[in-house]
Every structure is written in C-alpha cells, then in structure tokens.
Amino acid sequence: MPETELDLTLDAARLTARLVDVPSVSGDEKALADLVEQALRGLPHLTVDRYGNNVVARTRLGRPERVVLAGHLDTVPIAGNVPSRLDGDGVLWGCGTTDMKSGVAVQLRIAATVPEPNRDLTFVFYDQEEVASHLNGLGRIAEAHPDWLAGDFAVLLEPSDAEVEGGCQGTLRVLLHTSGERAHSARSWMGSNAIHAAAPILARLAAYEPRRPVIDGLEYHEGLNAVRIEGGVANNVIPDACTVTVNFRYAPDRSEAEAIAHVEEVFADCGVTAFTVDDSSGGALPGLSHPAAKAFMEAVGGRAMPKFGWTDVSRFSALGVPAVNYGPGNALLAHKVDERVDTKAILHCEERLRAWLTS
Amino acid sequence: MPETELDLTLDAARLTARLVDVPSVSGDEKALADLVEQALRGLPHLTVDRYGNNVVARTRLGRPERVVLAGHLDTVPIAGNVPSRLDGDGVLWGCGTTDMKSGVAVQLRIAATVPEPNRDLTFVFYDQEEVASHLNGLGRIAEAHPDWLAGDFAVLLEPSDAEVEGGCQGTLRVLLHTSGERAHSARSWMGSNAIHAAAPILARLAAYEPRRPVIDGLEYHEGLNAVRIEGGVANNVIPDACTVTVNFRYAPDRSEAEAIAHVEEVFADCGVTAFTVDDSSGGALPGLSHPAAKAFMEAVGGRAMPKFGWTDVSRFSALGVPAVNYGPGNALLAHKVDERVDTKAILHCEERLRAWLTS
Numbered sequence: 001m002p003e004t005e006l007d008l009t010l011d012a013a014r015l016t017a018r019l020v021d022v023p024s025v026s027g028d029e030k031a032l033a034d035l036v037e038q039a040l041r042g043l044p045h046l047t048v049d050r051y052g053n054n055v056v057a058r059t060r061l062g063r064p065e066r067v068v069l070a071g072h073l074d075t076v077p078i079a080g081n082v083p084s085r086l087d088g089d090g091v092l093w094g095c096g097t098t099d100m101k102s103g104v105a106v107q108l109r110i111a112a113t114v115p116e117p118n119r120d121l122t123f124v125f126y127d128q129e130e131v132a133s134h135l136n137g138l139g140r141i142a143e144a145h146p147d148w149l150a151g152d153f154a155v156l157l158e159p160s161d162a163e164v165e166g167g168c169q170g171t172l173r174v175l176l177h178t179s180g181e182r183a184h185s186a187r188s189w190m191g192s193n194a195i196h197a198a199a200p201i202l203a204r205l206a207a208y209e210p211r212r213p214v215i216d217g218l219e220y221h222e223g224l225n226a227v228r229i230e231g232g233v234a235n236n237v238i239p240d241a242c243t244v245t246v247n248f249r250y251a252p253d254r255s256e257a258e259a260i261a262h263v264e265e266v267f268a269d270c271g272v273t274a275f276t277v278d279d280s281s282g283g284a285l286p287g288l289s290h291p292a293a294k295a296f297m298e299a300v301g302g303r304a305m306p307k308f309g310w311t312d313v314s315r316f317s318a319l320g321v322p323a324v325n326y327g328p329g330n331a332l333l334a335h336k337v338d339e340r341v342d343t344k345a346i347l348h349c350e351e352r353l354r355a356w357l358t359s
Numbered sequence: 360m361p362e363t364e365l366d367l368t369l370d371a372a373r374l375t376a377r378l379v380d381v382p383s384v385s386g387d388e389k390a391l392a393d394l395v396e397q398a399l400r401g402l403p404h405l406t407v408d409r410y411g412n413n414v415v416a417r418t419r420l421g422r423p424e425r426v427v428l429a430g431h432l433d434t435v436p437i438a439g440n441v442p443s444r445l446d447g448d449g450v451l452w453g454c455g456t457t458d459m460k461s462g463v464a465v466q467l468r469i470a471a472t473v474p475e476p477n478r479d480l481t482f483v484f485y486d487q488e489e490v491a492s493h494l495n496g497l498g499r500i501a502e503a504h505p506d507w508l509a510g511d512f513a514v515l516l517e518p519s520d521a522e523v524e525g526g527c528q529g530t531l532r533v534l535l536h537t538s539g540e541r542a543h544s545a546r547s548w549m550g551s552n553a554i555h556a557a558a559p560i561l562a563r564l565a566a567y568e569p570r571r572p573v574i575d576g577l578e579y580h581e582g583l584n585a586v587r588i589e590g591g592v593a594n595n596v597i598p599d600a601c602t603v604t605v606n607f608r609y610a611p612d613r614s615e616a617e618a619i620a621h622v623e624e625v626f627a628d629c630g631v632t633a634f635t636v637d638d639s640s641g642g643a644l645p646g647l648s649h650p651a652a653k654a655f656m657e658a659v660g661g662r663a664m665p666k667f668g669w670t671d672v673s674r675f676s677a678l679g680v681p682a683v684n685y686g687p688g689n690a691l692l693a694h695k696v697d698e699r700v701d702t703k704a705i706l707h708c709e710e711r712l713r714a715w716l717t718s
Contacts, residue, residue, distance in 0.1 A: 169545060173594055185606045186528060186668035188582035189569075195585035195603070196565040202558035210548075223547030226554035227594050232587030235532055235606060235638075239586060244554075247544045247594060279594070309545035 006039040008112035012350040013092065013343035015105040020084040020094045026074040026135075029053040029127040033073060036125050039108065045115040046123075049148060053127040054137040056148045057111060059120050065292055066120040068154035068321065069353070070138065070312070071104045072129035079337045090343045097341040098329030103157025106328065106350045110357065117357040119292070122151055129312065133281070138315050146319060153292035154316040155353075159329030162345050162352075164300060165307035166218050166286025166324050168314055172248040172259045173227075176201055176267055177274035183238045191238035195231040198242045200270040202226065205246070208266065213251045216288040218306035220251035224266065245278070249308065252283030252317075284314040287322020299356030300326060365398040367471035371709040372451065372702035374464040379443040379453045385433040385494075388412040388486040392432060395484050398467065404474040405482075408507060412486040413496040415507045416470060418479050424651055425479040427513035427680065428712070429497065429671070430463045431488035438696045449702045456700040457688030462516025465687065465709045469716065476716040478651070481510055488671065492640070497674050505678060512651035513675040514712075518688030521704050521711075523659060524666035525577050525645025525683050527673055531607040531618045532586075535560055535626060536633035542597045550597035554590040557601045559629040561585065564605070567625065572610045575647040577665035579610035583625065604637070608667065611642030611676075643673040646681020658715030659685060 010018065024032040033053040040048045046057040053073070075096035084094035092102075104125065111123050126137030133139065141148055178198045183191025210222040224246065231242030250259045260277060267275070287293055288304055297304060304324070307313070309331075313323035328345035369377065383391040392412040399407045405416040412432070434455035443453035451461075463484065470482050485496030492498065500507055537557045542550025569581040583605065590601030609618045619636060626634070646652055647663055656663060663683070666672070668690075672682035687704035 171545070171595075184668065185582065185584055185586055186530070186608050187580075188584050188608065189580060193564075193584055195588050196561060198588075199558065199561035199565040202555060202561055205552075206555040206558040221546075221548060223544065225544055225547050225552055225597055226590070227544055227596065227598060228591030229554050229557075229588050229601065230591070231585070232589070232604065235586050235604065236530075237586065238584055242588065245591065245594065249545050249547065309543065 006035045008039055008108055012105045012109045012346045015108060016097060016102045016341070016346055017084045017086065017092055019101040019105055020082060020096050023078060023082055024073050024075060025077050026128050026131045029073045033125065033127065036073065040111060043112060046111060051141055051144055052137065054141050055125045056141065057123045059117060061116070061120050063118065063120040066122060066151040067292055068122040068124060068149060068151040069107050069110065069157065070124040070126070070154060071100055071107050071157040072126050072137065073104065074127050074130050075099065076130050076335045081337055081339065091340050092343050093338070093340040095339060098159045098339050099334035100158055100327060100329070102329050102341045102346045103159070103327035105346060106157055106353060109350050110353055114354060114357050118359065119357060121357070124149065138312050142315055142319060149316070149319055149321065151321050153290055153296065154321045154323035155296070156311060156313050156323055156325050157327035158311060158325045159327050159331045159334060160325045161330050162328055162349050163302050164297060164304040164324050164326050166216060166288050166304045167252045167284040168307040168309065168311045169220055169252060170250045170254065170256060170259055170283030171281050171310045172250065172263065172277070173279040174246045174248070174263050175276040175278050176244045176246055176272045178242045178271055179273040180238065180240045182233060182240045185236045185238055188238050194239050194242040197271050198231070198244055201244050201267060201272065204266060204270055211251065213253055215251060215253050216286040218286055218304060220306045221308060222251055223249045250283060252285045256280050256282040281310050282314060284317030284323060286324065290322045293322055293324065296356055299359060300352040365394045367398055367467055371464045371468045371705045374467060375456060375461045375700070375705055376443045376445065376451055378460040378464055379441060379455050382437060382441055383432050383434060384436050385487050385490045388432045392484065392486065395432065399470060402471060405470060410500055410503060411496065413500050414484040415500065416482045418476060420475065420479050422477065422479040425481060425510040426651060427481040427483060427508060427510040428466050428469065428516060429483040429485070429513060430459055430466050430516040431485050431496065432463065433486050433489050434458065435489050435694045440696055440698060450699050451702050452697070452699040454698060457518045457698050458693035459517055459686060461688050461700045461705045462518070462686035464705060465516055465712060468709050469712055473713060473716050477718065478716060480716070483508065497671050501674055501678060508675070508678055508680065510680050512649055512655065513680045513682035514655070515670060515672050515682055515684050516686035517670060517684045518686050518690045518693060519684045520689050521687055521708050522661050523656060523663040523683050523685050525575060525647050525663045526611045526643040527666040527668065527670045528579055528611060529609045529613065529615060529618055529642030530640050530669045531609065531622065531636070532638040533605045533607070533622050534635040534637050535603045535605055535631045537601045537630055538632040539597065539599045541592060541599045544595045544597055547597050553598045553601040556630050557590070557603055560603050560626060560631065563625060563629055570610060572612055574610060574612055575645040577645050577663060579665045580667060581610055582608045609642060611644045615639050615641040640669050641673060643676030643682060645683065649681045652681055652683065655715055658718060659711040
C-alpha cells in the first residue's frame, strides 16, 4: 500500500505508528485529515462528512441508540521524536503516541472492522485541540453542524490508562484586584499599599477547604488556588494596584454561574476592589447512570474514575450528550519528549470497545 | 560677557536661569563643569581642584571650623522644559530649576561674594547624582580624594523649601522568597502553593506598626512596605515560587546591620525560604547638636525637620561630617515637566547663608 493511503487492516498498534509518522501539529492537520477521510470513504457502511480539517463518519443502521467515538488529530510541536520507534518491550515512542494517535488508531480500527455494530456509531476526528479553545475543531463542528455530534453517549479516546474517567471538573479563572494610593516609599504613610491589601485574599486562599463531592459514585476534588500574583510600580513607590489570579477547579455538580457566585462569596469581605472573570469553562457530569454508559462500563470493566482536569467531554455535555474519557496511554506522558505508549494497551482498548459494540 | 563664561555678579535668581540654560543631563555635565571651574578659578581667594566632572573649591584661611556646601550639577533628562522661563510672578520654570541649579547658583554666589568667611569653606560641585549610586560624583570624590570633603559640618543644597532637613533615613531592600511544589491546578493537592505561602508575610506587613523615634529633636517616621510581589508559572500550574520585595525605610538611630536584623526578625516565623538583601544604604544622624550646626540653625532660622528620604547627606555622615539639607525649591516638583522655583526663595537662601558665614 502506498504512503499516500492508510491501511486499516493493520492492527491498532501498527496503525498508531503509521499515524505518528504523519506529522500533524495543530494548524497543520490537512495531510492527516485527508488520509483519514480517504480511508473512511473506502468503507461502504459509513457516510462521511468533512468540515475544514474535521472528519465525521456515521453508520445509518436505525439502531435505537447512537454512540460517538471522538478523538483529535493534532499534536503539540514535534521535539525530535518523530518518526516513531518501537522498542523491544513493545513500547511505541514518539510525539502523539499517547496524546492521542493511539486513540485515533482505535477509532479507525473500530470503524473498519465493526460494520454492523449493535448501536449506531459516529466517529469524530477533529483538529486544533492542543491550542486556543476558540480554534478547537470539536467546538467548531458543534457550532456549524451540531447534528453531526448527536448521540446518546460519547467516548473521548484521550489517554486515561485504559480506565474510564467520568465527566470532568469545570475551571474558572478570576482576577481579584486590590487598590491603594501611590506615595514615595520614604513617606509611606502618605499612601496606601495595595499589596498589603491583598493579605486577606491570600489568607483566605491558604485556609480554603475544598469540597470532595461524590457524583454518580465518583469522588471529585475541587481546588481554589492563586496561580499568579503581581503588584508593584518601582522599588521606591507604594504600589496602588495588585492582582491575584485565582483558578477554581470545581466539581460538575456546580454550574458555571454557581462557581462564579461561590468565588465571589469566598472573597466577599477581603477588600477586593474589582472582580474580573477571565476564563470560564463548565464541567461535565459523568452521566454514568445512562443505560449506554452502564453497558459501556460493563463491557470495558474496571472502576470509573473522576476526571479532575477539563476536557472536551464538556463540549459533549453542553450538547446534552453524556461523555467519558477512555483511551490507551498515560496522560502524564503527554506533551513530553519521551512520550510513549504500551502497544498492549492500544490493543486492549480496541478489543474492549469492539466487545461493547458487538455483544 | 560671552556665553562661554558664567557671570557671578548676577544675582542668584538670574544665575539659576543661566545655569538651567546650559543642559547638563547626567553623564553630560562637562560643559557646565567647565564653566563652573573657569568661574571659580577667577576667584583669587579659592583654590580649585577637579576630578572628572567634579569641581571642588576651598578657602585656606586657617579658621578653626570648616563647612562644606555641596550640590550636584546634573539633571534628569530634559522634557521640553529648557531654556528656562521667568513668569510675571517671579517664578522660574525649567529642568533643574528646583533640583538643583538654584542651589548651585547659591553656592556660586557665596563663593564669589564672601571672600573672607568666618569659617573656612569648601564648595563641592559634583556629577551623576540622578543615576545609579555607583556613578555618583560625591561618592567618587569620597573614594579618590576624601580629604577634599573634610569638614566639621556640611550643607547639601538640595531643595528643602528653604527649611533645614536634618540627617536622613536609611533604606533597605530585601527579597523574601517562598517556595512550593508545582502541580497541575486541576490536581492542586498534588503540589504546594508558594503564593498561598506568602499569606503570613503580607499579614505581617499589613499589621506592622512603624516606629517614630525622636532624634536630636526631630521625629523620624519609619516604614516597612512591600513594593513588589510576583509569583506564578502559568494559569494552570500551582506556583512553586513567590517573591515579595520589601523596602524598609528606617530612622538613623539604626545601623544598616541593625536594620537587616530587624527585618529578619519581623519575618522570622512567616515561612520565608530565602532572605536576600538587594540594596542597603545607611541613614545619617542629623548632628544638630554640633556647634557649627547650632550656629547654622540660628542663622537660617525656622525649625529643623527630619529628612525621610535617603540623600547624599548620608555620604558625608559616612565620612564623619554631620550634614543637613537646606536649599530653595520644593522637592515634590523635582523631575517634573512643570518643575519651577520661586526666585524669592533662591535669594532668601543666599541671604541666610551669607548671614551665617559673615556674622
């Protein structure tokens, strides 16, 4: 088979290597999207749509349930770790092996080898996940063609060490400003120090007790943290402004509005002179009580874990589609020069998903 | 008289205007130093020395006391405010009118018109006061020719609104570091937040009660302030480092070492992981109990005030010469585009100094 085609008869491990060897850094996914589209169009049981460098393929079997398998095509910049390399222990090294071309390989293998699944299937391959949120291909499909993403349940094949990670926590970034009055530091009593005025904010942060609520059997773990602080004019000036940037990671039983209200309340009596929401992305409920999710859990086995970080499952959640993360590879190796994946984990995920969709 | 000479028969107000009209931004004082040297060499009762762009002129009358009158020749950068302009109210506008060519004019007038003072006189005109401390001409004379600065008492003609400002406070800058451990902010409990660790430092600063000690009848006013704070790695990372820059302005009854020890003690139990002295300049005692100072106070009248900011009187203090600030102009107008001086104040200072040195 020429280099200009993807061979979907390769097993998922070999297919992962093939995908890694086609560079697809964010913004430069066209070559890989073309290969994926071409391969899927060769499968008669699928209808294929394309929007930019996003490819969506669907069965049309009239099943009572539809599930979505989604993954992003892009990687972070290559760091001398392409082409891929398979070592003697069956570990595949290279950029994107974990995040998440092994997951994409599993999607493609299911697309190619399960022509009559027990549920209708939607395969989503999207671009620009590793860059600014407004560029994200899944988000752009959701805006332009929300019907392409319709379904009863979604699996995002992000690396989760082949464990099911349910839902995700929300994230809120707020700027807390304090104010003062400038003066020469030799006559400090003529002014008012905005950095000193931030003392109650830091004290409140240091004393904060985060919640650990259990939702659908998963224990989430919130966190309220200063991620930046800056203040100061010159070494001889009493500063008139200080800003504490706070990041609130919250369990998916709070809405975005509730999260903002909570942070406002925490700092209500701390001398904050301006409260600015800088970024907000809601969480996603795990949805594990949904029948499709229950069947999925039974098929893949193991115990579901909560997802602490924010992921694209939240975009499905916003469309009313419960979603989980489930994929080969360790998320902690993502974006690293020594990124790698155990090929056994890739084959395991492929086999578990096939079992779920053919049982 | 040609433009290439200074006419010391002009009164101090007109002489100030003439000096302002010879630009002498820090590092570019040669033209003005040449004019000052030339004018002083024309006075037979003075011996004149030069070191770089610093000029020192002395009487050799064998008087039992010697006093030093000192001023800097340089200005901050010109901001469209040269040449000078005299308005209808007798106010002279322009760069250096207050800081401190009016003081230099008074020095030159005393040099020219008091050939037989009751105390031996040393006139010091120095460069680069407005820039980094190590370039300061007075400091460089003190290193190379400390004997040129010998005396029983010194008057620095910096702007003090024609009030006597005694001694000066010291200034100490310390960096207080806190440490933590990085983690993704979605799993904040895996790390340790260095910004939160700075909470006790800010609380201590906010609660600090500064001393106001009375020394030689002058009430000083200390201050301990954060002038900068910075911490943060990225918006999704628990920060592992935070630095609070603290400026301690302290009364001259503390030595530099005592000031450092005090700040160490204030923050002893605040979780500081590194304490770095970034800058230290000792204060200067007012020395108003010295006979020469007493006679000076009687001659110029008014009540002495404490000097809160650090000034070059500290350099005299380090040489064992008590020193005060006394000059025309308001220090708060220094370095401003609308810098100006009331010419009546220049003539008043000239007259008061002449009275002291001829009574």
